[in-house]
Amino acid sequence: MNKYEFRDFIDEEIAKIDNLTPHKIVxxxxxxxxxxxxxxxxxxxxxRNRWRRQKVDExxxxxxYPNNIILIGPTGVGKTEIARRLAxxxxxxxxxxxxxKFTEVGYVGKDVESMxxxxxxxxxxxxxxxxxxxxxxxISKIVEDKILDxxxxxxxxxxxxxxxxxxxxxxxxxxxxxxxxxxxxxxxxIEYETNPSFxxxxxxxxxxxxxxxxxxxxNNIQExxxxxxxxxxxxxxxxxxxxxxxxxxxxxxxxxxxxYVNKLAIKLVETSGIVFxxxxxxxxxxxxxxxxxxxxSREGVQRDLLPIVEGTTVNTKYGSVKTDYILFIAxxxxxxxxxxxxxxxxxxxxxxxxxxxxxxxxxxxxxxTQPENALLKQYKALLKTEGIEIDFDKDAIxxxxxxxxxxxxxxxxxxxxxxxxILSNLLDxxxxxxxxxxxxxxxxxTKDEVNKKLEGIVKDKDLSKYxx
Numbered sequence: 001m002n003k004y005e006f007r008d009f010i011d012e013e014i015a016k017i018d019n020l021t022p023h024k025i026v027x028x029x030x031x032x033x034x035x036x037x038x039x040x041x042x043x044x045x046x047x048r049n050r051w052r053r054q055k056v057d058e059x060x061x062x063x064x065y066p067n068n069i070i071l072i073g074p075t076g077v078g079k080t081e082i083a084r085r086l087a088x089x090x091x092x093x094x095x096x097x098x099x100x101k102f103t104e105v106g107y108v109g110k111d112v113e114s115m116x117x118x119x120x121x122x123x124x125x126x127x128x129x130x131x132x133x134x135x136x137x138x139i140s141k142i143v144e145d146k147i148l149d150x151x152x153x154x155x156x157x158x159x160x161x162x163x164x165x166x167x168x169x170x171x172x173x174x175x176x177x178x179x180x181x182x183x184x185x186x187x188x189x190i191e192y193e194t195n196p197s198f199x200x201x202x203x204x205x206x207x208x209x210x211x212x213x214x215x216x217x218x219n220n221i222q223e224x225x226x227x228x229x230x231x232x233x234x235x236x237x238x239x240x241x242x243x244x245x246x247x248x249x250x251x252x253x254x255x256x257x258x259x260y261v262n263k264l265a266i267k268l269v270e271t272s273g274i275v276f277x278x279x280x281x282x283x284x285x286x287x288x289x290x291x292x293x294x295x296x297s298r299e300g301v302q303r304d305l306l307p308i309v310e311g312t313t314v315n316t317k318y319g320s321v322k323t324d325y326i327l328f329i330a331x332x333x334x335x336x337x338x339x340x341x342x343x344x345x346x347x348x349x350x351x352x353x354x355x356x357x358x359x360x361x362x363x364x365x366x367x368x369t370q371p372e373n374a375l376l377k378q379y380k381a382l383l384k385t386e387g388i389e390i391d392f393d394k395d396a397i398x399x400x401x402x403x404x405x406x407x408x409x410x411x412x413x414x415x416x417x418x419x420x421x422i423l424s425n426l427l428d429x430x431x432x433x434x435x436x437x438x439x440x441x442x443x444x445x446t447k448d449e450v451n452k453k454l455e456g457i458v459k460d461k462d463l464s465k466y467x468x
Contacts, residue, residue, distance in 0.1 A: 073356030076415020281332030364401035
């Protein structure tokens, strides 16, 4: 690795958003998320500001911190999807965690630093995949040669015809190489000697309290034992195709410098990492909770979370990670509490607050039809695999949307997730009977069929609570 490659890697990651202006980021989000323009605008600015920060002079760059965001709104309106799509646009390391799963230091459970350790794990995989792709051509040649060595092992030369034997061997080898490249030998069974990774036995009932997680401890012990235990070779049998995958994985790992990967992954997390903290309202203490002494550790979790969001150094098995420039996006419904119920210091680390709107009937119509991953497109694709073309007329789509909005009002507002339950009930017979008992290749879903299937459930509110 030359001395410029590390900087080049980071520059490539920053270059991914060179052309992603805030307006273009919103356009990308519009392909998958309906409405919520204010939230899209806020995250688009936050993402572009990361690119802008990298272009600022070094002296001032360290003083520019990300403006973390709180998304406020009921479930199913797009909070998580906005953050997830934002990460996919850039290819940045992204992790979604639930604030309610964390416990205060000293209690049994997940500590808040685990989110950073898991984020680094994700970054390591991203870096490894990138380096594997860079080395793919070189690795492919090594794999080919190893398989050819198995198929045509060189014979020892014991006579004066060594030169002739060599020419014949090379000719045969190249002939088999072409067959291998064309996939003609994929089903041929061969034997390969591999080096399986040493696995530590699992220790049940073990808990670790403090800065080192159980997972990290297991991994560190395993690495120690891998270094001490002798490398054992194991012979395995399989098709050429199966063995090729095994050798490719081995050579990919061998071609990667772990220290280099770790260094890149940490830098990638520090400059581009995104942490989405869901259910942050569940750790807010409103007046009633304080009075009744409910969940006394909630404020403790907030205080543990504060230095992570504010900027600290977290020790991981890959190295130390500074969290100062990681973008944190929090979300919560805030039905029984409000953002001001969070401790003041934590409120200050989330200066941007955006309220997301509840979804209307018109929004449901758009959600069903417009996004690239629209629900109706998904069901059409699923049934198409059975040779069945299913279509929904406009009135049927409107009726499904009307029912979804009505049930959300009457029972519980779960946003767009209501569409999943309604479509599942509407199409369950088609999904169950295909392909055995459905002879029609083309099916049209009408408004009348929607009403016939769902009318009884919608009218019976008690039944709706359990089914829809």
